Amino acid sequence: MAVDFEKVSFAYDARNMWSHSALHEVSLRLEEGVFTGIAGATGSGKSTLLQHFNGLLKPTEGKVRVLDFTLEAGGKPLLQELRRRVGLVFQFPEQQLFEDTVEKDLMFGPLNFGMDREAARQSAIRALRQVGLDESFLPRNPFHLSGGQMRKVAIASVLAMDPEVIVLDEPTATLDPESRAELAELLGRMQQEEGKTVIVVTHRIEEMLPYAGTWIVMHQGKKVFQGSPAELVHEAARLESEYHLAVPACIKVWNRLAEQYGLEQEEPCLTAEQTAARISRLLEAGDIERKGGG
Amino acid sequence: MTEEQPAYHVQHVSFAYSPEQPVLSDLSFSILPGSWVSLVGPNGCGKSTLAKLLGGLLAVNEGMIEVQGIHLSSATIGKLRSHIGMVFQNPDNQFIGSTVEEDIAFGLESRCIPREEMKERVHSYAEKLEIGHLLSKHPAELSGGQKQRVAIAAILALEPDIIIFDEASSMLDERARGELLDILRGMKEEGRYTMISITHDAEEIMASDRAIVLSDGGIAADLTPWELFQDDQLLQACRLIAPYPVRLEKELNKLGITVPQEIRQSGEVEDRIWPLILKK
Amino acid sequence: MRNRLLFGRSIETGSWIHPIDPRAKLTGMVLYLAALLLVDSWIPLLAAAIFSLIYMKMTLIPLKYYAKAAKPLWVLMVFIFVVQTLTVDEGRLLLEIGNVTVYAGGLSRGLISASRMLLLVSFTAMLTFTTTPGLLNQGLGGVLAPLKKIGVSADRLTLMMGIALRFIPTILDETHKILKAQAARGADLKELPWLEKGKLLVSLLVPVTVSAFRRAEELVLSMEARGFIIGEPRSEYHKLVWSTKATGFVLSFVVLIAIVLVLKLVLT
Numbered sequence: 090m091a092v093d094f095e096k097v098s099f100a101y102d103a104r105n106m107w108s109h110s111a112l113h114e115v116s117l118r119l120e121e122g123v124f125t126g127i128a129g130a131t132g133s134g135k136s137t138l139l140q141h142f143n144g145l146l147k148p149t150e151g152k153v154r155v156l157d158f159t160l161e162a163g164g165k166p167l168l169q170e171l172r173r174r175v176g177l178v179f180q181f182p183e184q185q186l187f188e189d190t191v192e193k194d195l196m197f198g199p200l201n202f203g204m205d206r207e208a209a210r211q212s213a214i215r216a217l218r219q220v221g222l223d224e225s226f227l228p229r230n231p232f233h234l235s236g237g238q239m240r241k242v243a244i245a246s247v248l249a250m251d252p253e254v255i256v257l258d259e260p261t262a263t264l265d266p267e268s269r270a271e272l273a274e275l276l277g278r279m280q281q282e283e284g285k286t287v288i289v290v291t292h293r294i295e296e297m298l299p300y301a302g303t304w305i306v307m308h309q310g311k312k313v314f315q316g317s318p319a320e321l322v323h324e325a326a327r328l329e330s331e332y333h334l335a336v337p338a339c340i341k342v343w344n345r346l347a348e349q350y351g352l353e354q355e356e357p358c359l360t361a362e363q364t365a366a367r368i369s370r371l372l373e374a375g376d377i378e379r380k381g382g383g
Numbered sequence: 384m385t386e387e388q389p390a391y392h393v394q395h396v397s398f399a400y401s402p403e404q405p406v407l408s409d410l411s412f413s414i415l416p417g418s419w420v421s422l423v424g425p426n427g428c429g430k431s432t433l434a435k436l437l438g439g440l441l442a443v444n445e446g447m448i449e450v451q452g453i454h455l456s457s458a459t460i461g462k463l464r465s466h467i468g469m470v471f472q473n474p475d476n477q478f479i480g481s482t483v484e485e486d487i488a489f490g491l492e493s494r495c496i497p498r499e500e501m502k503e504r505v506h507s508y509a510e511k512l513e514i515g516h517l518l519s520k521h522p523a524e525l526s527g528g529q530k531q532r533v534a535i536a537a538i539l540a541l542e543p544d545i546i547i548f549d550e551a552s553s554m555l556d557e558r559a560r561g562e563l564l565d566i567l568r569g570m571k572e573e574g575r576y577t578m579i580s581i582t583h584d585a586e587e588i589m590a591s592d593r594a595i596v597l598s599d600g601g602i603a604a605d606l607t608p609w610e611l612f613q614d615d616q617l618l619q620a621c622r623l624i625a626p627y628p629v630r631l632e633k634e635l636n637k638l639g640i641t642v643p644q645e646i647r648q649s650g651e652v653e654d655r656i657w658p659l660i661l662k663k
Numbered sequence: 664m665r666n667r668l669l670f671g672r673s674i675e676t677g678s679w680i681h682p683i684d685p686r687a688k689l690t691g692m693v694l695y696l697a698a699l700l701l702v703d704s705w706i707p708l709l710a711a712a713i714f715s716l717i718y719m720k721m722t723l724i725p726l727k728y729y730a731k732a733a734k735p736l737w738v739l740m741v742f743i744f745v746v747q748t749l750t751v752d753e754g755r756l757l758l759e760i761g762n763v764t765v766y767a768g769g770l771s772r773g774l775i776s777a778s779r780m781l782l783l784v785s786f787t788a789m790l791t792f793t794t795t796p797g798l799l800n801q802g803l804g805g806v807l808a809p810l811k812k813i814g815v816s817a818d819r820l821t822l823m824m825g826i827a828l829r830f831i832p833t834i835l836d837e838t839h840k841i842l843k844a845q846a847a848r849g850a851d852l853k854e855l856p857w858l859e860k861g862k863l864l865v866s867l868l869v870p871v872t873v874s875a876f877r878r879a880e881e882l883v884l885s886m887e888a889r890g891f892i893i894g895e896p897r898s899e900y901h902k903l904v905w906s907t908k909a910t911g912f913v914l915s916f917v918v919l920i921a922i923v924l925v926l927k928l929v930l931t
Contacts, residue, residue, distance in 0.1 A: 131526045131556045145843055169849060177847040184837070185844040187869040201849030232873065236426060247848065263472075263553045265426060265583045267622035292556040295627070335557030338627035361627060365634030372640065440884055461892075469888040476878045477885035481796035481829050488900035490889030495898045505900075519795075521672055523832060537889065 090154070091254055091286040092119040092142060097151035099137055112137055113310045114151070119288065119303065121253075124280040126297040127290045129307035130333060135258070135290045136180070138307065142256045142288065143175040144168045156253065173202045176252030180259045182243035183236070191217075191234075191242050192227040198250040209249075216249035217242075219283075221275055237268040244272075248279075254286040255279065261296060269296055276300060294321075295337035298359055308332040322357040339364070388452045389413040390545055390577035391437060396446035398432060406432045407600045409446070416451075416544070419571050419578040421588045421608065424597035425622045430581045433597065434549045437579065438469045451544070465494065468538035472550040474530030475522065483509070483525070484518040487537045494541065508540040512566070528559025535566060546570070548580040552587060564590060585612070585626040596621060672832070673795045676723035679908060681793045685802025687909035688794060692787050694916035698923050699779050707926045708775055714919050715786045724792050732788035733781055740777045748773035796828040798901050805903060818894065830878065838871050 099112040112134050119125050129135050140146040141153050144160055153160040158171045179185065188194040195213035196206070204212065214224055220241040226234075231242050244260065260276070261269040277300035280287045291297050294304075304321045306314035306328055313332050314324060321328075325344060328334040342364060343357045350371060358364040391414040399405040406429045414420050422430045435441040436448060439460045448455040450463050471477045480486030484505055491501045509515045512532045522530060531551060538546060548567070552560045568590055570576050580587055588594055594611045596604040604617055611617060612625040613633070625633070635641070675681065680688075702708050719729055733740075753768025790799065800821045807817035842852055850863050 130558050131528070140843070143847055145846060168851065168854070172847055172849055172851075177844075179840060179844045179847070182844065184870055184874055185841050187866050197850070198848035250849070263550075265622040266585065266624040267619075270624065292558070294557075333558055335561065342627065342631065361630035361634045364631055365638055365640075368635060369638040369640060435884070438888055440887060464888075464890050467888075469885070471881060471885055473878075473881055475833055476881035479826075479829070479882065479886055479889075481825070485795070485797040485900060489886075489891070492897045492900055493890035493892070493895070495896055497898060498900065498902060501898065501900050519675065522829075523672070523836075541889065 090118060091121040091123075091156065092117070092288075093154040094118075094141070095152040095154075097141065097148045097153055099141065099146060100149050111310050112141075112148075115310075115312045117305060117312055117315055119286065121286050122280065122284050123303055124277065124287045124297075124301045125289070125303045125305060126294065126301035127288065127305045127307060128292060128294050128334060129290075130292065130335070132309075133307040134310035135307050137310070139177065139256050139258055139288075139290060142254065143172045143177045145177070169202070173250050174252055175254040175256065176247040176250055178244050178247045178255070178257040178260060180262060182247070182260075183231075183239035186231045186239065186243055186246070189230055190227065191229050191231050194231055194242065195227075195246050195249045198246055202250055212249045212251060213245075215251075216245040219248050219275075219279065220245045221271070237264055240264060240268075240272070252285075254288065256288045258290045259292070260289060261291070261293070269293075273297055273300060292335060293337070294335070295339055298337070298339070306332065306334055308334075318359070319357055322359070323353070388416070389449075390416045390418075390451060392449040392452075393437075394447045394449075396436065396443045396448060398429075398436060398441065398444050405600055407436075407597075410602060411446075412595060412602065412605065414577060414579065416577050417574050418593060419567075419580070419591040421591040421594045422579060422581045422597060423583070423588060423594055423611070423621050423623065424603070425620065428597040429600050430597050431549060434469070434547050434579070434581050438467055438547050439464060440469075465541065466544045468541055468543035468546045470531070470534050470538055470546065470548045470551045472553055474527045474534060474554060477534050478522045478530055481521060482518070483514060483520050483522075483533050486522075486533055487540050490537055490541045504540045504542075508536040511539070512536040526559065527555050528562060531555060531559065531563060532566070535563075544575070545577045545579070548578070548582070550581055550583070552582065552584055560584070583623060585624060585629075588612075588623075589626055589629075672791070674724050674728065674792050678721060678723040678793070680718070680722050680789070680912070682906075683793075683912050684903050684905045684909040685794050685798050686805045686903060687905065687912050688790055689799075689802055689806050690913050691916045692790055694913070694920060695786060696783065698916065698920045699783055701920065701923045701927065702779055703775065704927070704930060705771070705775065706930055707923045708778055710922050710926060711919065712778070712782060714922075715782055719786070719789065722789055722793055724789075728792065729785040729788055732792075733785040736780070736784050740780045743780055744773040744777040746773075747776045796825060798903075800825040800828070801899060801901055801903060816894070822893070826882070830875075830882075833878070834871065834875055837874055838867060841867060841870050 094115050094117045097112055097115045101111060115138065127135055127138065137146065141148060141160065142155055144158070147160050147162060147164070149162055155171060156174055158167075186194050188197065192210070192213055195216055196209040199209035199212045200206070213227065217223065217226055222238065222241055222245070226238075226242065231239055234242065240260070244257070248255070255276075257276070261272050264272065273296045276287050276289060279285045280300065289297055289301070298318060301318065304314065304316060304318060305312060314321070314328055316324070322340050322343060325334070325336045325340045329336045339359045339361075340357070343359060346364070346368070347353050347355070347357070358367045393410055393412050396407060396410045397405065398407045410433070422433060424430050432441065436443055439455055442457065450466065453459055453463060455463055478486055479489045487505045487509060488501055491504060496504070505518070506515065509518055512535055514529060514532050514536060517525065517529060525533070534551075552563045555563060564587055567578065567580070567587070571578060571590070578591070580591060582588060588611065589608045591608055594604075594606060594608050595602060596606075596611065596617060598620055603620065604611070604614075612629045618625060698711060702711055719726055748765055748769045749763065751769035751772045752764065752766050754771070755767040756764060757767055757770060758765040794802070803824060804817050804821040807815075807820060810817055845863060845867075846852065850859075852860060852863055855863060
């Protein structure tokens with residue numbers, strides 16, 4: 090079990106007049122080595138949830154277990170080791186870069202966790218490769234890179250600690266569509282090829298749909314859904330109407346098709362290719378008459 | 384000014400921040416009043432610079448920009464400024480006032496509009512953008528989507544003819560992005576605004592009338608959004624991905640299933656597919 | 664940790680103090696400062712404290728908010744207390760450890776000075792609690808307007824004030840976020856030894872400065888696009904109205920000064 094939340098509640102300073110996105114009795118379990126997508130609108134508590142994964146926040150009620158660490162209200166576990174094993178990438182991580190070379194920034198984490206310089210350097214190189222950049226980036230100034238490259242370097246700076254669990258908050262925000270797709274694929278590889286546990290917060294479900302095996306939907310600090318992609322597709326209409334979940338077009342198209350032809354029991358087709366092929370088969374089966382010119 | 388006068392007439396415009404690195408070279412195009420144009424292209428292609436030139440925040444090195452028939456220059460910018468509004472990417476960094484009300488009023492104050500009229504405009508445009516109940520709020524109490532609505536209300540309150548959106552939706556979540564798109568569509572329908580949006584967002588491009596594709600400081604293509612999303616090479620060069628319904632239709636085409644022309648011309652992309660595959 | 668949110672934020676409660684002309688509030692605060700400077704013994708301090716508490720209560724804002732406003736300056740208050748206590752050699756000798764001596768007079772002086780500081784900081788928070796920054800700024804512009812005669816531009820000053828008030832919370836928020844990101848990379852400010860703490864804070868300067876400059880640049884563009892030109896005439900959205908309450912408000916501070924002065928005279 091990588092992550093196990095037992096009725097976790099978190100309240101920002103309760104006496105505060107301004108309300109913040111808190112958590113209310115969130116229970117969830119995530120297996121090791123799975124790719125999880127967490128969806129929900131701004132203010133749904135996603136970011137608060139993430140900060141519990143590596144002990145930046147501790148629950149005010151309930152119990153959080155991450156790997157073999159337990160976090161409870163008042164408890165004081167060894168956070169340093171937890172933070173090495175659970176890498177947390179914040180939103181717009183490029184804003185945290187501060188060194189004058191990519192190499193130094195990448196080595197910052199490993200050195201903090203007690204690696205010697207040579208090992209830290211090796212980690213830096215490995216992390217760069219993981220995000221699809223090569224060693225030639227090491228001596229470069231991170232502030233002179235393009236937006237997409239800076240984002241990748243910043244993600245690599247967390248990967249350099251070789252965490253077992255990687256948690257990312259909106260990793261693709263503000264990138265161009267092509268870079269978004271690349272980054273999502275990269276994260277997918279991280280899970281499939283290296284066996285990492287990957288947890289991604291996103292409001293664009295479509296991007297992570299090809300990779301995520303589990304979905305969680307948050308709404309106003311509560312977990313309102315957890316299930317497989319197929320279950321997400323089945324419940325999409327309800328999640329949209331009750332919790333204003335932004336349901337991507339590919340799910341809507343499939344659900345409309347499924348409703349029309351009674352395909353609810355099938356594994357949903359969620360890419361344009363698969364869906365087109367399925368439609369073609371439906372047409373061939375003579376279920377519908379082909380209309381219009383061919 | 385007649386109706387036929389283009390909103391923008393750009394002739395042989397070049398621009399460089401430093402002589403060694405030209406950003407834009409020899410651009411020429413016109414934009415009709417009341418139309419909605421998307422400026423697209425990969426990062427670093429100069430589209431944000433072009434937006435600043437069109438908004439009069441930068442001056443061209445060579446060539447000429449005419450706004451509604453008037454040459455845009457340091458002498459005319461003061462007067463032309465009131466015709467052009469700009470909405471930027473980061474909702475926080477364009478929130479000048481310390482409350483919603485003050486922020487909407489900021490531009491009106493610059494224009495020395497009398498207090499009574501200011502109050503009226505602040506309230507009516509806040510209502511229009513559905514933020515009337517937030518007037519006394521501090522920006523820290525607002526979501527990104529709400530702040531972006533404030534930014535739009537602040538611009539609309541100045542009653543410009545031309546509005547430039549510089550990646551205005553890119554920092555918003557999906558829901559807020561959808562809502563912003565609806566606001567833009569509504570503005571388009573009103574017909575009183577010429578709109579220019581710089582964006583990577585497929586749906587936003589699709590909602591506009593025309594896409595100007597920039598690449599390496601020049602115009603690589605000038606076409607309808609529909610044509611843009613059919614051209615895989617161009618899409619790749621712009622690092623864009625077509626909206627899902629368009630991709631689906633393309634895949635259907637590959638399998639020999641085509642959509643009749645008359646359906647293609649009308650309505651939303653998504654709706655084009657349904658007549659084809661739904662049972663009667 | 665969430666004190667940063669108190670900075671530059673008004674809290675609307677609908678009290679009679681909220682709508683008072685910001686110029687009156689600013690004048691009141693200056694008079695309050697003058698009164699506090701005159702306080703040097705316990706009885707006038709008590710009078711000032713009672714006066715302050717009554718006003719704080721009247722704003723209908725919970726007292727703990729005033730306490731929170733003073734919290735960031737506790738180090739300064741402790742410092743003032745320690746220095747005064749150790750340097751003033753009056754009254755009975757209470758404690759002597761080596762060279763360090765503490766006298767009753769010093770202790771009392773230290774306590775009074777620290778309390779004055781506490782009162783000043785928490786009470787003046789009333790200004791920002793009851794006035795939106797925009798109004799406050801406009802009020803400041805009004806109070807400073809006479810400076811134009813000696814060639815100081817109040818416009819620029821209030822513009823800078825306004826932008827600072829608006830962006831300090833944002834930048835603090837961002838700093839906080841970057842600190843968290845560094846903690847996630849194994850450098851937790853809370854757990855580091857002092858020297859490392861210092862180093863980490865210095866390293867923070869780079870990203871925070873970079874981002875502040877980016878914000879400034881975008882803000883300038885946005886202001887320019889909305890027709891702002893520094894020094895050009897502008898109309899004002901809020902109308903400052905000097906009510907009888909405003910006069911009363913200012914007069915009450917004059918009364919405070921009078922009370923403090925009388926008490927001083929009576930007691931000596």
